Amino acid sequence: MKSLRVMIVDDEQRMAEELKIMVREADxxxxxxxxxxxxxxxLALAMEKKPDIIFLDIEMPGLDGLKVAECLSKTNNAPMIVFVTAYDEFALKAFSVNAVDYIVKPLDEESIKRVLEKCRNILQHWEFDGEDARNSKEICKKFSVEKGDRMEIIDSDTIRYIYxxxxxxxxxxxxDVQYLTRMTLHDFELRLPVKKFFRCHRNFIxxxxxxxxxxxxxxxxxxxxxxxxxxxxxxxxxVYVNKMKQYIEL
Structure with a gap:
């Protein structure tokens, strides 16, 4: 199993050390x-050492976690961000800066394991040298969506966009028919064919x-x-403009 390089950031030293131990025990x-x-x-160390994952506290004096994540999202090979917060209401803000996930204090082993497994899966997709695992046998061509008391089947070829x-x-x-789905944009990004679907914005594919x-x-x-x-x-x-140029010559 490939080693993951992880940085831990929390203004409470006790909490940071506890998270460090839990992460090591989980993987x-x-x-x-x-x-x-x-x-x-x-921010300085992340830009220098380029870890794979940062467990990042949101509420910190000075430069808070959201601002750190925003700055890193503009760099090449940005790390995966997992926010650590005492308040569940920060979840929406967390995803607004393309966080992979978030965990709520008090921390528990299952949450740490779940997040690390998710990060590993994402990293495996990234390692297809630009082609991505969405071009492999794991590609998903059909999705189920709710329609009343039934589940409607949508073929990926019929999708115009997702938001x-x-x-x-x-x-x-x-x-021009709209369907509500239980999947996240990130779920779709991993499962749709990369040659045809483009994440152009944090809220759109x-x-x-x-x-x-x-x-x-x-x-x-x-x-x-x-x-x-x-x-x-x-x-x-x-942050998606350069990616767009891989699809469309400007």
Whole structure:
């Protein structure tokens, strides 16, 4: 099993040491690169040592965890962020900066194991040298969605885009029908074919075959205009622009 390089950040030293022990007990193939107690130090060390995962406390004096994660998300080979918080209401903010997951204090062994396993799975997908495991036998072509008291089956070829709003995720098909799904955007990102579906924003995944136009926005930003009866404009997040250029020559 490949060793994962993990950084732990918490302004409470006791909590940081407790998390360090729990992480090591949950996965023997773990290398703790650093344990930090403030955001400024964590950001500097993360950019220098490039850990695979950072367990990051949200509430810290000075540079808090959300700001640290936002800064790291703009770098190349950004680490996977797992937020550690005493308050469940921070969950939505956590995902707004592309966190992999979050765990709520008091910590427990099962949560640590679950998160580490999730990170390992993500890392395996990244290691397909740009092709991603979505091109392998693990690709998912069909998804179930709720429709009344039934489960409707949606083929991935019929999906125009997927979006998240108010902690819910929706599929919009090519015939302009919208479905609520229980999956997260990250779940879809791992299961959809990478050659056809592009995560263009923290809240959107689009079918590149459904992009009709690209509109230049302010400060070198872009809007994707999709097919459909109504004009659908979807923003491209700044950190996703380079990825978009792998799909579309600009």
């Amino acid at each position: 023997s193939a773990i290398e703790i690169t650093d344990v930090c107690y403030d955001g400024e130090t964590a 998240a709003k108010d902690r819910q995720v929706f599929i919009v098909t090519k015939d 689009v079918n590149i075959d459904e992009i009709r136009q690209i509109v230049t926005w302010f400060k070198q930003r872009y809007l994707l205009v999709l097919n459909g009866k109504n004009k659908i404009e979807i923003p491209v997040g700044r």
